[in-house]
Amino acid sequence: MSDERPDPGTVRPGGRTAKVREAVLRAAGDALAEDGFDRLDLAEIARRAGVGKTTVYRRWGTVPGLVADLLTEMAEDSLPRSETGSLLGDLTAQARLVQSTLSDPRQGPLFKALITAAACDPQTAEALHRFYRIRTEEWAPCVTAAIERGEIPAGTDPTEVIRAVSAPLYYRLLIGGDPVDRASADRAAKAAATAARAGAFTA
Amino acid sequence: MSDERPDPGTVRPGGRTAKVREAVLRAAGDALAEDGFDRLDLAEIARRAGVGKTTVYRRWGTVPGLVADLLTEMAEDSLPRSETGSLLGDLTAQARLVQSTLSDPRQGPLFKALITAAACDPQTAEALHRFYRIRTEEWAPCVTAAIERGEIPAGTDPTEVIRAVSAPLYYRLLIGGDPVDRASADRAAKAAATAARAGAFTA
DNA sequence: CTTCTAATGGTCCTAGAGTTCCGTTAAGAA
DNA sequence: TTCTTAACGGAACTCTAGGACCATTAGAAG
Numbered sequence: 001m002s003d004e005r006p007d008p009g010t011v012r013p014g015g016r017t018a019k020v021r022e023a024v025l026r027a028a029g030d031a032l033a034e035d036g037f038d039r040l041d042l043a044e045i046a047r048r049a050g051v052g053k054t055t056v057y058r059r060w061g062t063v064p065g066l067v068a069d070l071l072t073e074m075a076e077d078s079l080p081r082s083e084t085g086s087l088l089g090d091l092t093a094q095a096r097l098v099q100s101t102l103s104d105p106r107q108g109p110l111f112k113a114l115i116t117a118a119a120c121d122p123q124t125a126e127a128l129h130r131f132y133r134i135r136t137e138e139w140a141p142c143v144t145a146a147i148e149r150g151e152i153p154a155g156t157d158p159t160e161v162i163r164a165v166s167a168p169l170y171y172r173l174l175i176g177g178d179p180v181d182r183a184s185a186d187r188a189a190k191a192a193a194t195a196a197r198a199g200a201f202t203a
Numbered sequence: 204m205s206d207e208r209p210d211p212g213t214v215r216p217g218g219r220t221a222k223v224r225e226a227v228l229r230a231a232g233d234a235l236a237e238d239g240f241d242r243l244d245l246a247e248i249a250r251r252a253g254v255g256k257t258t259v260y261r262r263w264g265t266v267p268g269l270v271a272d273l274l275t276e277m278a279e280d281s282l283p284r285s286e287t288g289s290l291l292g293d294l295t296a297q298a299r300l301v302q303s304t305l306s307d308p309r310q311g312p313l314f315k316a317l318i319t320a321a322a323c324d325p326q327t328a329e330a331l332h333r334f335y336r337i338r339t340e341e342w343a344p345c346v347t348a349a350i351e352r353g354e355i356p357a358g359t360d361p362t363e364v365i366r367a368v369s370a371p372l373y374y375r376l377l378i379g380g381d382p383v384d385r386a387s388a389d390r391a392a393k394a395a396a397t398a399a400r401a402g403a404f405t406a
Numbered sequence: 407c408t409t410c411t412a413a414t415g416g417t418c419c420t421a422g423a424g425t426t427c428c429g430t431t432a433a434g435a436a
Numbered sequence: 437t438t439c440t441t442a443a444c445g446g447a448a449c450t451c452t453a454g455g456a457c458c459a460t461t462a463g464a465a466g
Contacts (some may be wrong), residue, residue, distance in 0.1 A: 038323040052445035119319045120241040129380035167374035177332035191398035200394040255415030
């Protein structure tokens with residue numbers, strides 16, 4: 001009954017297939033950063049990647065499908081986490097990292113486009129949530145450490161603290177339109193650290 | 204030289220023209236809430252509104268153009284502001300209002316779509332920024348009042364406090380994927396109030 | 407009321423995104 | 437190495453979003 005048909009690229013993932021995927025995902029990232037989500041054309045992506053457009057349509061099918069795969073790829077490489085010894089120091093480092101990413105001429109538009117794509121497609125949304133869940137978990141230990149140091153109350157939800165740092169910066173990027181500058185990053189970190197110390201993030 | 208050509212609908216804004224605009228904007232809102240930004244088809248909007256598609260293309264031209272007009276319309280009607288007598292009370296009321304909007308089956312998807320549209324088009328982005336600037340200014344007085352009561356430090360930036368309340372909720376809606384529930388609203392309000400008291404939002 | 411024309415709304419047309427077909431290339435197995 | 441077939445890529449096709457054209461309707465002014 002069941003017409004077993006594995007997804008293209010899974011049976012022979014070596015050599016050529018891997019090169020194609022890498023080239024297409026790179027081209028997709030470039031196009032997203034430059035033109036945005038809605039102006040994306042899979043044929044244009046194929047041209048940039050030096051790949052037949054049939055291949056792109058066959059393996060990824062739709063724009064959201066391609067973006068979801070890009071997010072899966074991006075979720076794999078993690079970023080360095082700093083340990084300054086104080087919650088405020090750690091959160092400030094985190095906020096500044098987010099700030100520099102979102103204000104980067106390539107990364108800023110790219111993340112904006114990724115979030116846009118996720119808002120339009122459930123599959124992409126799931127990939128985005130996974131991406132940020134991983135990022136959040138990578139940062140969580142600095143909050144746990146603060147709990148162990150007695151700097152903030154036991155029962156504080158680490159992920160809530162981490163998200164509280166990023167949220168104002170993404171709000172500026174997506175909604176307010178204000179520049180995501182160093183001052184706003186430091187303010188976000190300070191507000192989150194202060195609220196955490198006062199026990200605002202306890203379950 | 205200059206071929207003066209006023210925008211369609213500005214010379215004879217009475218009767219029919221106004222009815223068409225109303226019907227189209229309503230249909231656009233419905234379609235955005237149901238299908239999302241990327242699946243929007245101006246011909247479909249015209250059909251829903253009981254209007255010729257030529258009219259829609261002539262007056263609004265593109266999907267972002269239509270969304271921008273919808274945002275301009277939405278910016279005009281304001282919402283009631285509560286005065287509870289304490290900063291935490293006021294911010295909690297605000298957070299719960301945002302929460303109920305974002306978790307509403309129609310409003311939630313609609314706002315998601317509006318923000319998505321703004322991320323794709325500068326004109327729409329400008330309209331969105333205006334919309335939220337107005338909303339923020341409507342809420343700002345409760346922070347000013349808290350300053351006058353001596354509840355929070357002078358020099359506190361009211362708009363930053365207001366945005367700090369909303370930001371975590373929008374983060375959940377757009378990025379984290381977690382439900383925008385009552386608990387998260389109360390937590391956002393508490394965190395913002397606490398941080399404000401500690402002077403985290405002073406310029 | 408009559409006149410003028412802005413604005414509407416059918417109908418037809420065009421460009422390009424997405425699909426299908428089929429021959430070619432190369433990954434993986436023996 | 438050879439063999440099998442997964443995966444690629446060019447070319448031709450389809451289908452529809454968006455635009456052009458023009459006849460019709462109805463505000464606004466006198």
